[in-house]
Amino acid sequence: MTTRSREDVVQAAGRLFAARGFHGTSMRDLGDELGLLGSSLYSHVESKEQLLIEVVQRGAALFQALADSVAASDRPPAEKVAALVRGHVDIITSNQEQSATFLNEARFLPADGRTAIVILRDRYEETFREVIAEGVARGAFRDQNPALASILVLSVLNALTRWYRRSGAQSPEEIADAMVAFVMDGLQ
Amino acid sequence: MTTRSREDVVQAAGRLFAARGFHGTSMRDLGDELGLLGSSLYSHVESKEQLLIEVVQRGAALFQALADSVAASDRPPAEKVAALVRGHVDIITSNQEQSATFLNEARFLPADGRTAIVILRDRYEETFREVIAEGVARGAFRDQNPALASILVLSVLNALTRWYRRSGAQSPEEIADAMVAFVMDGLQ
Numbered sequence: 518m519t520t521r522s523r524e525d526v527v528q529a530a531g532r533l534f535a536a537r538g539f540h541g542t543s544m545r546d547l548g549d550e551l552g553l554l555g556s557s558l559y560s561h562v563e564s565k566e567q568l569l570i571e572v573v574q575r576g577a578a579l580f581q582a583l584a585d586s587v588a589a590s591d592r593p594p595a596e597k598v599a600a601l602v603r604g605h606v607d608i609i610t611s612n613q614e615q616s617a618t619f620l621n622e623a624r625f626l627p628a629d630g631r632t633a634i635v636i637l638r639d640r641y642e643e644t645f646r647e648v649i650a651e652g653v654a655r656g657a658f659r660d661q662n663p664a665l666a667s668i669l670v671l672s673v674l675n676a677l678t679r680w681y682r683r684s685g686a687q688s689p690e691e692i693a694d695a696m697v698a699f700v701m702d703g704l705q
Numbered sequence: 706m707t708t709r710s711r712e713d714v715v716q717a718a719g720r721l722f723a724a725r726g727f728h729g730t731s732m733r734d735l736g737d738e739l740g741l742l743g744s745s746l747y748s749h750v751e752s753k754e755q756l757l758i759e760v761v762q763r764g765a766a767l768f769q770a771l772a773d774s775v776a777a778s779d780r781p782p783a784e785k786v787a788a789l790v791r792g793h794v795d796i797i798t799s800n801q802e803q804s805a806t807f808l809n810e811a812r813f814l815p816a817d818g819r820t821a822i823v824i825l826r827d828r829y830e831e832t833f834r835e836v837i838a839e840g841v842a843r844g845a846f847r848d849q850n851p852a853l854a855s856i857l858v859l860s861v862l863n864a865l866t867r868w869y870r871r872s873g874a875q876s877p878e879e880i881a882d883a884m885v886a887f888v889m890d891g892l893q
Contacts, residue, residue, distance in 0.1 A: 540728035541813070598892065625729070649892060658892045662883065665875060669887045672864030673857050680856055687853060695850065699857045703891035704786065704837060704846045 521551050526561045527575070530568040531614035535678075539569055539618075539625040569622065570630040576619025577637040579608045584644035594652030595701060598670070601645060602700055603693045605674045610681060610689040617678035642667055670700050709739050714749045715763070718756040719802035723866075727757055727806075727813035757810065758818040764807025765825040767796045772832035782840030783889060786858070789833060790888055791881045793862045798869055798877040805866035830855055858888050 529550045533542040544565055548558045562568050583604040587597050609616045623634045645667035652658035673696060681692070717738045721730040732753055736746045750756050771792035775785050797804045811822045833855035840846035861884060869880070 538726055538728055538813070540726055595893070625726070652892065659886070659890065661886070661892070662875075665880070665883050666887065666892060668864070668868055669861050669884065670892070672861045676856070676860030676864065687850075692853070695853050696857065698847070698849070699854065699891065701891045701893050702847065703887065703889045704840065704849070704854060704858070705783070705889050 521553060521557075521561070523561050525551060526558070527568060527571050528614075530565075531572040531575075531618050534569060534572060534622050535614040535617040539565070539622045566627050566630065569618070569626055570633075572615055572618045573623050573626065573630070573634050574637075576612070576615040577634065577641070579612060579615070580605070580619070580641050581637065583608065584641050588644050588647065594648055594655060594657045597648045598645075598652070598700060599697045601648065602670075602674065602697050606677060606689055606693040606696060609674075609677045610683075610692070613678060613681060620675045620678055642671060645670055673700060709741055709745075709749070711749050713739060714746070715756060715759050716802075718753075719760040719763075719806050722757060722760060722810050723802040723805040727753070727810045754815050754818065757806070757814055758821075760803055760806045761811050761814065761818070761822050762825075764800070764803040765822065765829070767800060767803070768793070768807070768829050769825065771796065772829050776832050776835070782836055782843060782845050785836045786833075786840070786888060787885045789836065790858075790862065790885050794865060794877055794881040794884060797862075797865045798871075798880070801866060801869060808863045808866055830859060833858055861888060 526547070530542070530547055533546055533550060537546070542565070544555065544558060547553075547565075547568075548555055551558065583601065587600045587604065590597065590600070592600070619634075623631060623638075626634060646663045649658060649661075649666045649670075650663040653660060653663060677692070687695070714735070718730070718735060721734055721738060725734070730753070732743065732746060735741075735753075735756075736743055739746065771789065775788045775792065778785065778788070780788070807822070811819060811826075814822060834851045837846060837849070837854045837858075838851040841848060841851060865880070875883070
């Protein structure tokens with residue numbers, strides 16, 4: 518009989534949610550992926566929603582650790598933005614499934630879980646807003662709305678979960694270099 | 706008895722796919738949304754997949770018309786990029802449901818439909834690549850990989866389907882202005 522840890526179950530759920538979406542993944546798919554029958558699977562988890570919450574929380578924790586470490590540093594704003602961009606690319610390229618689920622599938626959480634995740638995402642976005650506001654205040658960045666600018670930066674970063682392929686033409690480092698250049702200087 | 710045109714059905718499908726995802730929307734949901742019983746609904750459409758194909762094709766046609774008109778103009782590259790950005794924002798803010806489905810749900814199409822949409826999206830992205838390559842070749846833009854740069858620009862643009870709210874703090878024009886500035890010059 519196959520034995521699986523809770524960690525295996527959460528990892529498999531992350532892969533399936535990322536590939537098929539939350540609604541497109543059944544508990545039966547998850548059992549098949551793990552080689553577990555329904556009864557063994559239900560000894561690990563109560564529900565698909567509970568698994569989504571765990572996958573999303575693990576994803577959130579990775580991003581928050583990055584934000585906290587950058588926010589606590591005393592580097593100039595441009596270096597902080599570069600560190601956030603490089604760290605975000607590193608998290609996505611190293612943990613693509615968990616990141617994709619955190620960023621794309623959280624809308625399918627039940628209301629309580631969704632509120633918890635919205636708070637985590639807002640906190641993460643807040644770090645970007647503060648760093649950009651600091652850059653504007655110091656004259657390092659052009660005058661702009663930090664809330665809107667942080668959404669645009671995160672748009673560039675988060676889309677990576679959708680187009681990144683390990684077999685792709687660019688390495689994570691090349692992607693991070695291109696993103697830092699684009700976010701700081703644009704096309705021109 | 707409620708009478709609905711095929712146009713009503715496709716519009717409603719676009720709204721539901723955008724709100725709940727393709728897998729999260731059942732034909733029954735669609736019937737409820739339209740006030741139609743199953744039998745009347747099936748007189749309009751064969752399947753949910755067929756509806757997704759139509760929603761996605763209409764979305765694609767809007768974006769392609771923009772790309773063709775910009776590509777045919779003889780404006781300098783920076784103006785072409787600005788026209789693409791403004792046009793894209795206009796399409797999303799005027800047709801949020803169709804755009805969201807084209808951009809986010811096409812992965813759920815059956816294989817044939819998916820291939821057709823991938824071709825349409827590649828053609829649209831190709832316009833961005835060409836305009837950026839032209840800008841690099843003329844020295845109007847810094848030296849960069851046009852394929853990667855076009856993905857980054859489209860990341861900024863496409864995320865709008867996820868965060869735009871008609872009731873939001875910024876008008877479509879203010880959002881377009883901010884995006885043009887960000888795409889051309891970045892934060893600095």
